[in-house]
Amino acid sequence: DSGVTQTPKHLITATGQRVTLRCSPRSGDLSVYWYQQSLDQGLQFLIQYYNGEERAKGNILERFSAQQFPDLHSELNLSSLELGDSALYFCASSAGQGGAGELFFGEGSRLTVL
Amino acid sequence: AQSVTQPDIHITVSEGASLELRCNYSYGATPYLFWYVQSPGQGLQLLLKYFSGDTLVQGIKGFEAEFKRSQSSFNLRKPSVHWSDAAEYFCAVGLQTGANNLFFGTGTRLTVIP
Numbered sequence: 001d002s003g004v005t006q007t008p009k010h011l012i013t014a015t016g017q018r019v020t021l022r023c024s025p026r027s028g029d030l031s032v033y034w035y036q037q038s039l040d041q042g043l044q045f046l047i048q049y050y051n052g053e054e055r056a057k058g059n060i061l062e063r064f065s066a067q068q069f070p071d072l073h074s075e076l077n078l079s080s081l082e083l084g085d086s087a088l089y090f091c092a093s094s095a096g097q098g099g100a101g102e103l104f105f106g107e108g109s110r111l112t113v114l
Numbered sequence: 115a116q117s118v119t120q121p122d123i124h125i126t127v128s129e130g131a132s133l134e135l136r137c138n139y140s141y142g143a144t145p146y147l148f149w150y151v152q153s154p155g156q157g158l159q160l161l162l163k164y165f166s167g168d169t170l171v172q173g174i175k176g177f178e179a180e181f182k183r184s185q186s187s188f189n190l191r192k193p194s195v196h197w198s199d200a201a202e203y204f205c206a207v208g209l210q211t212g213a214n215n216l217f218f219g220t221g222t223r224l225t226v227i228p
Contacts, residue, residue: 002157033215043204043218056215090157103216105150105157 003027004106006091012112018079021109025072025093031055032074033094033103034066038087049074081113116141118207120219127195128227135190135222137205146208147188148216149179153201161203164188175199200226 003026013019025032034046036059045058049068060066063081068074078085088110092103117140127133139145146165150158162173169181179190188205202223206216
């Protein structure tokens with residue numbers, strides 16, 4: 001158990017819909033990262049937050065947004081969903097904001113868009 | 115731009131045999147290097163990491179990896195594979211400056227046959 005909690009574990013929805021994925025980082029970790037894992041793209045970094053502020057941005061679509069709340073949990077919002085958004089979405093956390101501290105991953109949220 | 119290449123998509127080894135998983139990276143300086151393992155339905159777990167110093171690093175579960183600067187490689191090895199090692203293995207690169215997000219290779223799926 002990494003200490004990172006993601007909900008829901010599975011989600012099935014239709015194209016055009018909007019979903020919210022939630023992540024609770026390990027106790028004490030200030031950074032949260034979101035990754036998308038799909039068969040054709042592999043594991044892609046989406047975005048990082050550190051103590052409530054956006055720290056780094058990767059291949060995140062404009063239809064996607066994220067935020068980190070004062071209690072440090074994070075949400076990833078996916079809107080106008082397309083079939084290609086079907087993937088496993090991972091959240092990870094780390095203590096710091098930079099350098100190369102270890103990332104601890106949750107078990108992921110599997111999104112299926114029909 | 116940084117990139118990580120894992121040339122082997124799928125490797126099959128017999129239980130008890132030795133294992134080497136290849137990883138090459140492209141980056142202007144020496145990055146931080148990681149190997150993660152993902153078991154079915156699980157998140158990613160850190161096996162080992164290289165920041166600096168001794169180029170041969172030991173990890174959990176009997177794994178080791180060697181950083182070779184001249185070859186831009188960070189191959190993962192295990193002298194004797196166990197059936198429980200069957201999983202997907204990801205090599206990742208972290209930058210020494212800036213944000214802490216990791217860039218992952220496409221992964222190598224390991225099958226262990228009795």
